[in-house]
Amino acid sequence: MSNPRKEEKDNKMIGIWRFFRETEGGWKWQRLSINKVVMAESRVTFAEYAACVEDATQRGYQPQPSQDKLRPTFAPRSYNRPYVAPRQDVVPRVVSQESGDKRAGT
Numbered sequence: 001m002s003n004p005r006k007e008e009k010d011n012k013m014i015g016i017w018r019f020f021r022e023t024e025g026g027w028k029w030q031r032l033s034i035n036k037v038v039m040a041e042s043r044v045t046f047a048e049y050a051a052c053v054e055d056a057t058q059r060g061y062q063p064q065p066s067q068d069k070l071r072p073t074f075a076p077r078s079y080n081r082p083y084v085a086p087r088q089d090v091v092p093r094v095v096s097q098e099s100g101d102k103r104a105g106t
Contacts, residue, residue, distance in 0.1 A: 015039060017061050019052060027052035029061070 016032040026045030029052055033039050040059065046052040053063065 017056060019049070019056070029053075029056040031056075031060070 015034055016036070018030045018032055019027060020030075021027055022045055024045070026047060027049050028042045028045055030041040031039045042052065042055055044055075046055065053061070057063065
């Protein structure tokens with residue numbers, strides 16, 4: 001005798017649903033296994049993304065709410081400092097082996 005709860009869990013974990021645009025611009029879907037092998041795919045190309053998702057839903061896709069973006073719990077000190085542009089009035093120093101330390105352009 002089969003366990004209905006286990007079957008329900010197995011159906012949810014079947015794999016990954018992938019929605020993508022073809023080079024011609026139409027939308028298609030694919031259902032991939034955990035190993036990324038194509039198990040099923042749409043036979044037609046859809047002009048609208050919503051129509052593609054609707055077709056996948058009729059074939060077992062269950063839309064999930066998107067997750068919030070993860071943010072680091074702390075930021076390194078350098079991220080907290082404001083950007084300071086390099087000074088334009090400083091003349092770079094040029095060091096030559098012959099004459100030692102000289103200013104550029106002199």
